[in-house]
Amino acid sequence: xxxxxxxxxxxxxxxxxQLGRMLSVAASRLGYRCHIFEPAANPxxxxxxxxxxxxPYDDAAALADFAACVDVITYEFExxxxxxLDLLESRRPIRPGREALRVSQDxxxxxxxLNDLGLQTAPFADIPDxxxxxxxxxxxxxxAILKTRRFGYDGKGQVRIDADTDPAAALSELADAxxxxxxxxxxxxxxxxxAARGLSGDVACFDPGENVHxxxxxxxxxxxxxxxxxxxxxxxxxxxxxxxxxxxxxxxGVELFVTPRGLVVNEIAPRVxxxxxxTQQGCTVDQFEQHIRAIAGxxxxxxxxxxxxxxxxxxxxxxxxxxxxxxxxxxAIHLYGKAEAxxxxxxxxxxxxxxxxx
Amino acid sequence: xxxxxxxxxxxxxxxxxQLGRMLSVAASRLGYRCHIFEPAANPxxxxxxxxxxxxPYDDAAALADFAACVDVITYEFExxxxxxLDLLESRRPIRPGREALRVSQDxxxxxxxLNDLGLQTAPFADIPDxxxxxxxxxxxxxxAILKTRRFGYDGKGQVRIDADTDPAAALSELADAxxxxxxxxxxxxxxxxxAARGLSGDVACFDPGENVHxxxxxxxxxxxxxxxxxxxxxxxxxxxxxxxxxxxxxxxGVELFVTPRGLVVNEIAPRVxxxxxxTQQGCTVDQFEQHIRAIAGxxxxxxxxxxxxxxxxxxxxxxxxxxxxxxxxxxAIHLYGKAEAxxxxxxxxxxxxxxxxx
Numbered sequence: 001x002x003x004x005x006x007x008x009x010x011x012x013x014x015x016x017x018q019l020g021r022m023l024s025v026a027a028s029r030l031g032y033r034c035h036i037f038e039p040a041a042n043p044x045x046x047x048x049x050x051x052x053x054x055x056p057y058d059d060a061a062a063l064a065d066f067a068a069c070v071d072v073i074t075y076e077f078e079x080x081x082x083x084x085l086d087l088l089e090s091r092r093p094i095r096p097g098r099e100a101l102r103v104s105q106d107x108x109x110x111x112x113x114l115n116d117l118g119l120q121t122a123p124f125a126d127i128p129d130x131x132x133x134x135x136x137x138x139x140x141x142x143x144a145i146l147k148t149r150r151f152g153y154d155g156k157g158q159v160r161i162d163a164d165t166d167p168a169a170a171l172s173e174l175a176d177a178x179x180x181x182x183x184x185x186x187x188x189x190x191x192x193x194x195a196a197r198g199l200s201g202d203v204a205c206f207d208p209g210e211n212v213h214x215x216x217x218x219x220x221x222x223x224x225x226x227x228x229x230x231x232x233x234x235x236x237x238x239x240x241x242x243x244x245x246x247x248x249x250x251x252x253g254v255e256l257f258v259t260p261r262g263l264v265v266n267e268i269a270p271r272v273x274x275x276x277x278x279t280q281q282g283c284t285v286d287q288f289e290q291h292i293r294a295i296a297g298x299x300x301x302x303x304x305x306x307x308x309x310x311x312x313x314x315x316x317x318x319x320x321x322x323x324x325x326x327x328x329x330x331x332a333i334h335l336y337g338k339a340e341a342x343x344x345x346x347x348x349x350x351x352x353x354x355x356x357x358x
Numbered sequence: 359x360x361x362x363x364x365x366x367x368x369x370x371x372x373x374x375x376q377l378g379r380m381l382s383v384a385a386s387r388l389g390y391r392c393h394i395f396e397p398a399a400n401p402x403x404x405x406x407x408x409x410x411x412x413x414p415y416d417d418a419a420a421l422a423d424f425a426a427c428v429d430v431i432t433y434e435f436e437x438x439x440x441x442x443l444d445l446l447e448s449r450r451p452i453r454p455g456r457e458a459l460r461v462s463q464d465x466x467x468x469x470x471x472l473n474d475l476g477l478q479t480a481p482f483a484d485i486p487d488x489x490x491x492x493x494x495x496x497x498x499x500x501x502a503i504l505k506t507r508r509f510g511y512d513g514k515g516q517v518r519i520d521a522d523t524d525p526a527a528a529l530s531e532l533a534d535a536x537x538x539x540x541x542x543x544x545x546x547x548x549x550x551x552x553a554a555r556g557l558s559g560d561v562a563c564f565d566p567g568e569n570v571h572x573x574x575x576x577x578x579x580x581x582x583x584x585x586x587x588x589x590x591x592x593x594x595x596x597x598x599x600x601x602x603x604x605x606x607x608x609x610x611g612v613e614l615f616v617t618p619r620g621l622v623v624n625e626i627a628p629r630v631x632x633x634x635x636x637t638q639q640g641c642t643v644d645q646f647e648q649h650i651r652a653i654a655g656x657x658x659x660x661x662x663x664x665x666x667x668x669x670x671x672x673x674x675x676x677x678x679x680x681x682x683x684x685x686x687x688x689x690a691i692h693l694y695g696k697a698e699a700x701x702x703x704x705x706x707x708x709x710x711x712x713x714x715x716x
Contacts, residue, residue, distance in 0.1 A: 004684075007677075008697050025383050025406065031693035031706070033405045047391045048383065048406045284639065284690050284711055293684070302687040306665065306711065319365075326362075326651070329660040332642050335389035339366050348389070353642055353664065 005071055005296040007031030012070030012092065014084075016043025016052065018336040018346065019076035019272050022280075024049045026288035030296065037066050044336045045076075057084040067091035074250065074295050078104045078270050079151050095199075095295040096250040100270035103246065106149050107180045110268060117245055119238055120264040123183035133167045133181060140183040146170050148177040158216075185264050187257035191225040194276035195239035196251045196290045196300055203243055204290070204300040205236045206283060209311070211255070211275050217344060221275045221311040223282060227258070234263050242268060251276070251291035274346075278309040281332050281351035308354040316343040325350055363429055363654040365389030370428030370450065372442075374401025374410065376694040376704065377434035377630050380638075382407045384646035388654065395424050402694045403434075415442040425449040432608065432653050436462045436628050437509050453557075453653040454608040458628035461604065464507050465538045468626060475603055477596055478622040481541035491525045491539060498541040504528050506535040516574075543622050545615035549583040552634035553597035554609045554648045554658050561601055562648070562658040563594045564641060567669070569613070569633050575702060579633045579669040581640060585616070592621050600626060609634070609649035632704075636667040639690050639709035666712040674701040683708055 005011075011027050013020045016038030024034040025048050035051040036043065046052040051069065055062035063084055067073070073094045078101055085101065088094055103113045111121045125136035127146065137144065142165070148157035157177070159170045171179065190213070194206040210225035211218055227235065239254045242265075253273025255266040276287035285293070285301025293300055314321070319341050325331055335348035363369075369385050371378045374396030382392040383406050393409040394401065404410040409427065413420035421442055425431070431452045436459055443459065446452060461471045469479045483494035485504065495502065500523070506515035515535070517528045529537065548571070552564040568583035569576055585593065597612045600623075611631025613624040634645035643651070643659025651658055672679070677699050683689055693706035 004681075007680075007693055008695060021386070025386065028379070028383065028406045028695060029690075029692050031695050033695065047408045048386045050405045281642065284688050299681075299685045304687070306688075322365075323362075323657075327657050329662070330642050330664075332387075334387050335365055337366060337386060337389045337391065 004298045005032070008033070009071040009296070010035050010050075010069060011292065011296070012037065012066055012073040013045065013049075013076060014038075014073065014080055014088075015076035016040070016045035016049075017076055018044050018348075020045035021048055021336060022277075022288045022334075023074070023076065023272065023291060026286065027292045029289060030292055030298070032292065032296065035066065035070050037063070042339070044338055047337050057081045060087055063087050064091070072295055074291070076271055096246070096248050096252070096270045099246050100248055100250075100252070104268055104270045105151075107147055107182075108149050108178075111180070111182075113245075114242070114265050114268075117241055119241070120262060122185045122264065122266070125181045127171070127179040127181050130168055130171055133171055133179075136181040137161065137167060140181060143184055145182045145184075146174065147180055147182060148174050149180050150178070185257050185259060185266075187259045187264065189226060189258050190266065191227065191235060191256050191258060191263075192221070192273065192275040193235050193239040193254045193256065194251060194273060194279065194287050194290075195236075195243055195254060196287075196294050196303075197243040197248045198294045198300045199249050199297040202300050203240050204303040205239055206276065206279055206287065206290075206303045207305050208232060208235045208256075209275050209278055215344070217313070217315060217346075218274050219313055219315075221278050223278050223305060223309050223311075231258065231263065238263060238265065250294045251287050274313065274349075275311075277334070277349050278311040278351055279305075280334065281353050282307050282309040310352045310354060312350050312352070313346055314348040314350065316341050316345055316347065319347050328352075330354075362656045363390070366391070367429040367654070368393050368408075368427060369650065369654070370395065370424060370431040371403065371407075371434060372396075372431065372438055372446075373434035374398070374403035374407075375434055376402050376706075378403035379406055379694060380635075380646045380692075381432070381434060381630065381649060384644065385650045387647060388650055388656070390650065390654065393424065393428050395421070400697070402696055405695050415439045418445060421445050422449070430653055432649070434629055454604070454606050454610070454628045457604050458606055458608075458610070462626055462628045463509075465505055465540075466507050466536075469538070469540075471603075472600070472623050472626075475599055477599070478620060480543045480622065480624070483539045485529070485537040485539050488526055488529055491529055491537075494539040495519065495525060498539060501542055503540045503542075504532065505538055505540060506532050507538050508536070543615050543617060543624075545617045545622065547584060547616050548613060548624065549585065549593060549616060549621075550579070550611055550613045550631065550633040551593050551597040552609060552611055552631060552637065552645050552648075553594075553601055554645075554652050554661075555601040555606045556652045556658045557607055557655040560658050561598050562661040563597055564634065564637055564645065564648075564661045565663050566590060566593045566614075567633050567636055573702070575671070575673060575704075576632050577671055577673075579636050581636050581663060581667050581669075589616065589621065596621060596623065608652045609645050632671065632707075633669075635692070635707050636669040636709055637663075638692065639711050640665050640667040668710045668712060670708050670710070671704055672706040672708065674699050674703055674705065677705050686710075688712075 033050040209221040253269040257264040279286040282305040567579040611627040615622040637644040640663040
């Protein structure tokens with residue numbers, strides 16, 4: 001095993017949202033300082049990071065300066081422009097590496113990659129044009145979802161297609177971006193595994209959590225998820241297989257549908273994940289520190305949970321509930337320091353500790 | 359109750375050491391940004407704070423600018439020069455308030471204050487000169503400790519006096535600073551109570567921890583402390599009485615000796631305290647967040663612990679043990695980001711979670 005990054009090194013983080021913010025705090029616990037690169041003004045991570053570069057991803061000089069100031073680079077979101085990655089990668093290690101980004105930046109590449117590993121996904125088809133959409137609808141049926149291949153999140157860049165939807169109209173809603181059609185999967189519930197792989201190849205998974213979404217946005221994650229012991233093992237084996245296949249370094253979120261035919265991979269995210277926030281109260285080493293440990297060459301923390309937890313996102317005006325929430329015992333509050341509470345905007349989350357795990 | 363400080367407000371913290379660092383992280387969880395005022399270069403808190411003013415406490419312009427940028431002021435250490443406090447207090451609320459600082463900045467005032475509340479302390483005497491020292495030694499006996507009245511910490515500014523010690527030599531070791539003589543207390547062990555009082559007068563105490571010192575520096579705190587149920591109640595009543603008497607707002611550390619004649623107050627610290635670091639792994643709301651809640655007008659968090667914890671300070675080259683510590687399960691690591699590991703310097707701490715509390 002190589003030596004870990006010396007404490008007092010600087011970790012560069014692409015993206016200054018709440019994930020970057022909580023990564024920076026975790027890095028501080030291991031003695032590291034963080035430098036955030038973020039195009040938007042006043043990013044949440046800036047409140048708890050030593051240095052912030054406020055510049056767009058096409059500012060080559062700013063990227064080069066950023067790279068010169070840091071020892072290793074990681075990111076809080078997967079949609080980083082390729083040109084920025086090319087520049088940064090030539091100067092500093094980027095962890096997780098390019099393969100993880102190549103796969104997860106494109107829904108078509110991702111689903112193909114997963115199927116090639118022998119893992120189940122929803123049925124899907126590449127949609128370069130209207131003819132291929134009509135053909136795919138014949139094969140996959142309705143309802144189905146037409147999605148842009150790249151740069152989608154929280155339900156954006158998606159159109160539902162029912163039996164009476166005009167395929168041409170659906171395609172034009174995506175403004176002719178390269179698209180993929182995905183069939184529906186009939187599932188009882190969705191779970192996710194927050195998995196980590198260290199620089200020396202060790203793997204640790206947190207217990208699977210059960211996710212509830214509303215309006216395309218995660219609302220709650222409950223740990224433990226409703227799973228048989230065999231399903232739990234399957235979930236962890238699937239996540240581990242994905243990490244190994246990518247020679248991955250860092251934390252990954254793997255969303256899975258629980259179906260009668262087994263677990264179906266919904267989506268992977270090559271970063272810390274909203275459905276892993278429960279680890280802040282449930283585990284000694286949370287997902288944020290686990291990610292920093294991985295990319296800095298530390299041994300991974302033990303993934304076992306010591307408490308059952310329900311994580312609930314605080315979205316938009318959920319913040320009005322704070323006076324009540326602050327009075328509830330066993331409720332940990334995590335706010336992101338965003339000034340404006342817009343509808344649909346993630347403003348914070350709470351972790352309710354249900355009971356100690358025996 | 360008044361409304362809490364709006365999220366996105368700025369909390370000013372005097373002192374940028376590890377306590378300021380962990381306060382800043384806790385403040386971020388409640389949506390606040392922190393502005394650190396610290397004379398020394400590259401303070402640990404700067405790594406996780408939005409703004410840092412690097413200036414001495416006699417720089418009136420820097421203090422005024424600092425006050426103008428913040429909504430409320432708190433501190434990580436009690437030895438803030440009076441002139442700085444006078445300037446700041448005229449512009450922004452300082453919490454905990456001046457009474458707490460007046461009492462705790464001077465060992466003689468503190469012990470007198472405690473006795474006036476009906477609380478036991480070590481026997482003590484004011485030592486303005488050599489004659490009073492000789493007189494006090496006749497009354498209190500040896501061994502005893504001669505201490506400067508102000509600005510002592512971690513065993514500094516102290517001289518032990520035994521039967522064969524020359525009183526004049528001892529006094530000159532303190533360079534004629536105003537002094538106090540303290541007798542020894544025969545105790546079985548030392549505990550501390552981390553107590554908090556909110557802006558609306560509510561009080562919450564964490565479970566007492568048991569402290570072990572070596573060379574005048576705290577080494578470990580173990581929770582729960584060895585105490586009878588009556589002793590535990592006494593400890594919490596003593597701490598609460600001190601908070602009430604000062605109309606205190608914030609977290610206070612109260613160190614107590616356990617003796618056959620009951621609990622004897624050793625020392626109070628009007629701030630978060632090293633012996634309260636265990637709360638980071640033992641409680642849903644830790645001492646740092648509790649302090650921020652108090653000074654920002656939030657309801658206090660529940661002080662109950664959900665796990666037994668042993669906190670151990672990492673001092674100087676204890677950092678060499680990190681590779682081993684990182685591999686131990688149930689061990690949370692907290693480093694302070696200090697570049698140089700000098701002997702006696704607190705570099706970090708670990709919290710070992712012993713077992714969930716039923």
